[in-house]
Amino acid sequence: MTAPTNPITPAGYAALKARYDLLLGTERPAIVEIVSWAAGNGDRSENGDYIYGRKRMREIDRELAHLARRLKAARVIDPSEQPDKQRAFFGARVTLADEDDVRKSVTLVGDDEQDAGAGRIGWSSPLARAIKGAAVGDLRSVRLPGGDKEWEVVAIAYD
Template sequence: MKTPGNPISPQGMAALRARYDHLLGEERPRIVDIVSWAAGNGDRSENGDYIYGRKRLREIDRELGHLSRRMKAARVIDPGAPTDPDRVFFGAKVTIADEDDVQRIVQLVGDDEADAGDGRIGWGSPLARALRGASVGDVRIVRLPAGDKEWEIVAIDYA
């Protein structure tokens, strides 16, 4: 199953959209009001509210542009109905074990919704690339800066 572009789950796309809407509809107008008020106070060169507000507006606009580009490039994929549930594809929760039989569960998600601390790894990460298409019992080698590491696929779940 080839997944072109930037795959993302429906929940991940909803989170991007919510962040975009919050910045555009709530935070940016609030900062614009502050900057307008501060600009009316006179000398702008030493006006902290004006200087900080302008800086924050640039940050918000930069993030809005980034979110807009990510949403345009995103391809929403519902991982609930895989074509081959015995293989690892987007959205799979995979139980893997290393050489010392230490197991961990990872879920393959879009790069924009990855959170390694929560077990969600980005589709483009080295581990996710190594796991793609694997079946239970397969051993995959992941090339890391500290050296190669082998992982065995113990279980695959799409629930």
């Protein structure tokens, strides 16, 4: 069985790598130092610094393991190098219009860098799956919790 790939933009990969480096190089050593100091103070059962430090170290280790898996599976895709810029693929900024001509602009990015408030939707989200491969003028239907909604692709751009 092959490992799942994680498509990601160069900026998204850099952000994941920066978070990993910060945790591994700065935060974890600081917590290790606090835990070592607290352990030397005697009774660990009532030592708040020791208990909190160990808890925080476990959280950091879990996040480091998660980031390591995501970075290992990452497949960096530069949106500017898409061969067919007339269709919506990874990294495309797509402007959509609904039945009432309400327009919405979304950018198709990796799942690790999605931010709906900023208009970046994950590659495996229902809306992204619906508009993959669409060209300007195509109608796409998306199944949402409130029911099906139809969108028309109005514009496609790659930064």
